[in-house]
Amino acid sequence: DAGVIQSPRHEVTEMGQEVTLRCKPISGHDYLFWYRQTMMRGLELLIYFNNNVPIDDSGMPEDRFSAKMPNASFSTLKIQPSEPRDSAVYFCASSLDRVSYNEQFFGPGTRLTVL
Amino acid sequence: AQSVTQLDSQVPVFEEAPVELRCNYSSSVSVYLFWYVQYPNQGLQLLLKYLSGSTLVKGINGFEAEFNKSQTSFHLRKPSVHISDTAEYFCAVRKNTGGFKTIFGAGTRLFVKA
Numbered sequence: 075d076a077g078v079i080q081s082p083r084h085e086v087t088e089m090g091q092e093v094t095l096r097c098k099p100i101s102g103h104d105y106l107f108w109y110r111q112t113m114m115r116g117l118e119l120l121i122y123f124n125n126n127v128p129i130d131d132s133g134m135p136e137d138r139f140s141a142k143m144p145n146a147s148f149s150t151l152k153i154q155p156s157e158p159r160d161s162a163v164y165f166c167a168s169s170l171d172r173v174s175y176n177e178q179f180f181g182p183g184t185r186l187t188v189l
Numbered sequence: 190a191q192s193v194t195q196l197d198s199q200v201p202v203f204e205e206a207p208v209e210l211r212c213n214y215s216s217s218v219s220v221y222l223f224w225y226v227q228y229p230n231q232g233l234q235l236l237l238k239y240l241s242g243s244t245l246v247k248g249i250n251g252f253e254a255e256f257n258k259s260q261t262s263f264h265l266r267k268p269s270v271h272i273s274d275t276a277e278y279f280c281a282v283r284k285n286t287g288g289f290k291t292i293f294g295a296g297t298r299l300f301v302k303a
Contacts (some may be wrong), residue, residue, distance in 0.1 A: 078232070079191065105289060116277065117233075117293040129292060164234055169289075177223075180232030 077179035080166050086187045092154040097183045098147055099168030107178060108151050109140055109165040117165075123149065156188045191216040191282045195294035203270055203302050210265040210297045212280030222263040223281040223291070224254055233279060238287070239263060250274065275301045 079098040087093055100107050107122040121131040126143045134141070138157070143149040143167040153160055163185050196202040196211040214220065223241050225233040237248025246257040254265045265282060 116295045118293075119290060122289060124289075141247075144202050167232070177234075177235045177238070180234065182230070 078107060078166055078179055080164075080181035082160050082184060084185045084187075086189065087156055088189050089153070089157055090155045091188075092152065093160075094123040095164050095166075095186070097149045097151070097166030097181060099166070100184075101147065103168035103170050103179070104146070105151055105169040105171070105178075106143060106149050107167040107169075108149070109167065109180075111165060111183070112162045114117055120151070124150045149181045149184065153186075156186075158188045161186055161188050191220060191284060191292045193280050193282050193292055193294035195199050195278075195280050195297050197297050198295065199298045199300065201234075201300045201302060202270055203271045207268050208266065208274075208299065209279075210299065212262060212265065212294060214261050214280070214282045215225050216261075216282060216284065219285045220282045222254075222256060224248065224252070224263075224265050224284075225279045225281060225293075226250075227277040227279065229276070236265070236278070237296050257293045270299070270301050272303060274299060282299050 081096045104125050108120040109117050111117045120133045121141045122129055123143045141151045162184045165183045166182050169178045169179045194213045197205045202208045210300055213258050215238045223238045224236040227233045236252055238247050239246050239256045247253045256263050273276045277298050279296050281291050284289040
């Protein structure tokens with residue numbers, strides 16, 4: 075299996091622009107997680123989906139952030155408009171089901187820089 | 190709610206020396222405990238987990254951790270480290286019933302010197 079795939083790996087944009095991060099989970103996994111990692115705040119869970127349905131979005135920082143999962147093999151995290159404080163590494167992770175202990179498989183991350 | 194405290198932000202150690210990375214957690218309910226490792230420019234990967242049963246758990250790359258319920262700790266150890274173990278290590282906790290939210294610690298940077 076190719077693992078969790080994220081694109082782009084690096085994104086540099088200017089303040090006010092829309093940013094879309096993409097994730098393809100491992101085939102067959104039914105949970106998908108979006109995390110943000112910064113030096114100041116560490117690794118934060120933003121939102122997670124089960125069977126394409128958002129379950130917990132309490133970590134989404136504000137209305138500028140939105141996430142969708144239109145099908146089992148694709149999810150997006152959108153920031154509109156972007157701000158410099160959104161600069162971080164964004165990770166997507168997937169896992170199989172709640173019967174297991176929920177080992178999460180992480181993608182390589184997208185490093186976002188907002189100028 | 191659950192929380193995780195990693196007591197050391199950085200741990201420098203010489204190659205072939207033993208190492209212990211400390212983790213304490215707080216929870217009012219039973220939890221699962223995890224250690225993840227993050228190599229530079231990569232995502233996190235699971236090192237080991239405690240679900241139930243034996244309090245000493247063994248993981249990949251020669252790491253092990255001991256669950257201590259009375260001290261609410263889950264320290265990670267390795268008897269002899271290699272240069273390749275240089276990475277960021279994250280302790281994580283999740284309640285074992287209801288919900289999938291995993292809380293991660295701030296991370297401990299292990300730096301192995303030759």
